[in-house]
Amino acid sequence: MxxxxxxxxxxxxxxxxxxxxxxxxxxxxxxxxxxxxxxxxxxxxxxxxxxxxxxxxxxxxxxxxxxxxxxxxxxxxxxxxxxxxxxxxxxxxxxxxxxxxxxxxxxxxxxxxxxxxxxxxxxxxxxxxxxxxxxxxxxxxxxxxxxxxxxxxxxxxxxxxxxxxxxxxxxxxxxxxxxxxxxxxxxxxxxxxxxxxxxxxxxxxxxxxNLTKSDTWLHHMPVNWGTGITILIMCIATGACLELCAPYFDTEWLLERLQEGGITCLFLRASTLEPIAERVAQLKDIWPISKYDALLNGIRQLRVVCSGALRVSPASQTIWKNLRDGRPLMVVYAMSESLTLVATTDWQYDENLPLECCGKPRPGVVIKISDVGEICVKSSALFKRYVPSNPGANGDIFDSEGFYKTGDLGRLDGGLVFVTGRITDVIDTPGGKISASEIEAALSQHPLVNQAIVFSKVDPKLGERVVALILPKAQGQASRRGDWSGAGLNLSSLHQWLVSNTNLENFKFPTILRVVDAEQELPVTESGKPIKAKMRNIFFDEASIACGDVEMITS
Incomplete structure (x- = not known):
């Protein structure tokens, strides 16, 4: 019995x-x-x-x-x-x-x-x-x-x-x-x-x-992160198969697993999208034809491929759309303070939206832009408070109408959400206030740049200066000892490229630059966001400047 x-x-x-x-x-x-x-x-x-x-x-x-x-x-x-x-x-x-x-x-x-x-x-x-x-x-x-x-x-x-x-x-x-x-x-x-x-x-x-029991989600994210634990719970709630793989997950393991087939849902960090796609292209000349075809088929079986946390570049969106026979990458705008996504592009249909946007607000989510350009959010899925419960942590997080003040700068245009940066990432230069994310977006379009991280460094004479840390693509790798010309990545060449290929104003150009190895590990949070304070201390300290790893315009 x-x-x-x-x-x-x-x-x-x-x-x-x-x-x-x-x-x-x-x-x-x-x-x-x-x-x-x-x-x-x-x-x-x-x-x-x-x-x-x-x-x-x-x-x-x-x-x-x-x-x-x-x-x-x-x-x-x-x-x-x-x-x-x-x-x-x-x-x-x-x-x-x-x-x-x-x-x-x-x-x-x-x-x-x-x-x-x-x-x-x-x-x-x-x-x-x-x-x-x-x-x-x-x-x-x-x-x-x-x-x-x-x-x-x-x-x-x-x-x-x-x-x-x-x-x-x-x-x-x-x-x-x-x-x-x-x-x-x-x-x-x-x-x-x-x-x-x-x-x-x-x-x-x-x-x-649109998760159902027919899905299998390949889960490699930290479960102490909001996205990680919500994926776990919603898979169990619907009966979708949850495949846990965090200890083994890297590009090579992922592609081996995808060629086995059976995965329908996957979240990828924005910084990994292009390197993974580049590795797929390389494997065409390495793997047997049958195995490579199985990989392409496994990628096409992915019903949902979503990405967020960091800006998802237009190039990444285009590459993955082509990999998946025209099906779009789902760009998500989310935060720990909301247990539902705030805005997304469509996972199923190519709506020909501007590639710089995060899509439309999700049902049940109301978004407004404050007088200072801050994105404010209201929904029934918002958090209650921060811990510890003290005025310092909770004093100014909701406005008078109950909207959560996200700390993100952005705009609403035709019902679409555009995130332009963090309030804390605004750099107050002699030429005016500028958003680090605007410069990052421009630099990331450079053909030799895999990732660009921009922040400020205080100069006693010149005020806040624009600093750029560049992670190059493997084929454009710069040496650690300042061989800028060999990589094509130095302040002079970057400034010339920005003038010719972007609308970025000159006063927003970086005046301090470091190019690290393509394989360099950068300090990031478990959700993949750069920890800029640590980057400033590690890569732009006095020792790095003295030994020539950092290029600077001195006047």
């Missing part, structure tokens, strides 16, 4: 229950890091309910009582990597009404301690691989550790599930998810979403991608 389990009547759990009713043995998650081990809907639902019980018992009595209070929160910090067990813990934590706060294990012990204390965590949830690190943080913060070590899966069909009898539901205003912003200009901020904004946002995300 099958063992009976009761499923809490909470939206995301009801989704999984309904998937179990439809097809209990359907493949739900495949984890490449676990030797390609796979789990069915039935496996997942069973594991969530088993972990739920032990997780609840790990909380102290006071925290258990707070779970019943609609006006109080319990927060569980999760130390793990993108994995099946992480997915189980997310749903188990959600099922008891606590806040899920996933943390990157690439962080230092000191950073982990800071986050646990900042969040006032009630519990650290982890897996055996990170037990040592978790215990170290536990000792520093006096926070209890729960280790998720899953039991063997029972035989198929040996358990059955029913929904719990109707009773008191968990308040939709309780906290649900605490994710951290990218932290490009300062230490990351905790972004707190309620159960209401999570449900509204995730439902909208499913519609944004």
């Amino acid at each position: 099958a063992t009976l389990f009761e499923v809490p009547r909470e939206p995301f759990l009801i989704d999984v229950f309904e998937r179990w009713q439809e097809a209990p043995q359907a493949l739900l998650i495949r984890d490449i890091s676990e030797k390609k081990k796979s789990w069915t809907v039935e496996n997942f639902l069973y594991d969530v309910l088993v972990v739920r019980q032990s997780l609840y018992k790990s909380l102290d009595l006071e925290a258990q009582q707070r779970l019943q209070d609609p006006n109080a929160d319990v927060l569980i910090t999760v130390f793990t990597n993108p994995s099946y067990r992480f997915a189980v813990m997310v749903y188990a934590i959600y099922s008891i009404g606590a806040i899920i706060s996933p943390i990157s294990m690439s962080s230092t012990t000191e950073d982990l301690k800071h986050i646990v204390e900042l969040c006032n965590s009630d519990l650290i949830a982890t897996v055996p691989e990170f037990q040592e690190c978790s215990q170290a943080v536990s000792k520093l913060t006096c926070t209890k550790v729960f280790t998720c070590d899953l039991p063997p899966s029972p035989p198929p069909g040996s358990q059955t599930f029913v929904l719990e009898p109707k009773g008191q539901e968990i308040s939709l205003e309780k906290g649900c998810l605490l994710i951290f912003s990218s932290g490009t200009t300062a230490r990351p901020k905790g972004v707190l979403h309620t159960r209401r904004s999570a449900i509204v946002g995730l439902r909208a995300q499913i519609q944004n991608f």
Whole structure:
């Protein structure tokens, strides 16, 4: 006789229950890091309910009582990597009404301690691989550790599930998810979403991608990043197969996997789009014809290829459109503060939109531009507040009409959203205020430039100066010792090229330049955004200037 389990009547759990009713043995998650081990809907639902019980018992009595209070929160910090067990813990934590706060294990012990204390965590949830690190943080913060070590899966069909009898539901205003912003200009901020904004946002995300149980999403993103965890939840909610591959993901692994076929959805960082496409072209002369044809077929099987976080260049959009037989790349405008995409281009139809735009606002999202040109957003999927809850963090984040002030500069033109930069990226030069992203966009059009990062450097005599850090394409690689002419990338040649090929005004041209190796790793956030303060300190310090790695116009 099958063992009976009761499923809490909470939206995301009801989704999984309904998937179990439809097809209990359907493949739900495949984890490449676990030797390609796979789990069915039935496996997942069973594991969530088993972990739920032990997780609840790990909380102290006071925290258990707070779970019943609609006006109080319990927060569980999760130390793990993108994995099946992480997915189980997310749903188990959600099922008891606590806040899920996933943390990157690439962080230092000191950073982990800071986050646990900042969040006032009630519990650290982890897996055996990170037990040592978790215990170290536990000792520093006096926070209890729960280790998720899953039991063997029972035989198929040996358990059955029913929904719990109707009773008191968990308040939709309780906290649900605490994710951290990218932290490009300062230490990351905790972004707190309620159960209401999570449900509204995730439902909208499913519609944004038209995700169904017929899809397979190749998931390589950090799960402590908003996009990473929302992809995970919406795949499980719809029954789409979630293929986790973060430890192995790079260009070579991706192309090998795509030629095997079966992937329908993929998110790629903007900075990787052109290098991946270039590698596809190179493989035409390296791989056997049959294998290369299988790769092209695998790329064409991709129903959705989306990109964002950074500006997606017109060249990248054109290249991927050609790779996919005319189907467009989906450009997304998103942020940690919204659990649904703010604006997108269409994943299915080529609307011949300007390649510089981010598409149209998504249904349920209202956008306006403030008097200073800041993009302001309003929707039911917006976050509640920043953590910690203090006036310094939360004092001026919403305007009088309830619009979130994004910190992005942009414009609305004919119903289309154009993002032109960050307020913090404005450079106040003697010639006037300029946006770093405008210069980055111009430099990125140069045929030898893979990526351009622009920021300011204060000169005691000349004020703020425009600094450019160039990551060249491999064939235009510059030497580390200032062989500018060999690469065709020096201030003189760049200025000439900008005059001939762009409309950029002369006072916006960079006057400080460094060209690094094409393979140089740059400091970026886990979402791929450049950490400009670190770049300034690493690549434009006094030692780099003195040894000639940096080219400067001195007057």
